[in-house]
Amino acid sequence: MKEVTTDKGLKKAAGRRTQIQLPSNFSYRTMLRICEAEYLREKRREKRIFIAWAITVSLMIIGCLGYLGWMYSEQILRLWQLLKNTAPSAQHVLFHLPMVIALLLLGIFNRWLRKQFGSKS
Known part of the structure; x- marks a missing residue:
């Protein structure tokens, strides 16, 4: 006796199956x-x-x-x-303090300007 290896239901379901497209x-x-x-x-x-x-x-x-x-x-x-x-005395330090603060602020401003205008140097 020969076994049936095909099933119509399986063939039908395989035919209806949609292919997944990548x-x-x-x-x-x-x-x-x-x-x-x-x-x-x-x-x-x-x-x-x-x-x-x-x-x-x-x-x-x-x-x-x-x-x-x-x-x-x-x-x-x-x-x-x-x-x-x-x-140095406190008077000597206080005399130079405004110049040091001004240099610090100018350095920060210079860095900010270079970032704003994209200068590489």
Whole structure:
């Protein structure tokens, strides 16, 4: 006896099935999304590395300053007293303060103007 391997109902359902049409640029858009996801992962990885680097460097600097303070505390105190005695007077500092503030404000204004007008120099 021969088995029936075809079923009319299955053939009918397969004939009515609609073909899914993919857009012509489907592979391009898929690859673009994959590249964007990889780019975001790389940026996150770079950010983590930068944070770890910043923490490491900060701890190294703090440790170095702590060690120097511990080893040379007497010399540092003597140097501090010497600098305190030779520091300029308040009148001298107040005389130059408006010029320093004006230079700071002009520098900020210069940077803002360069951003506004797109100068690269």
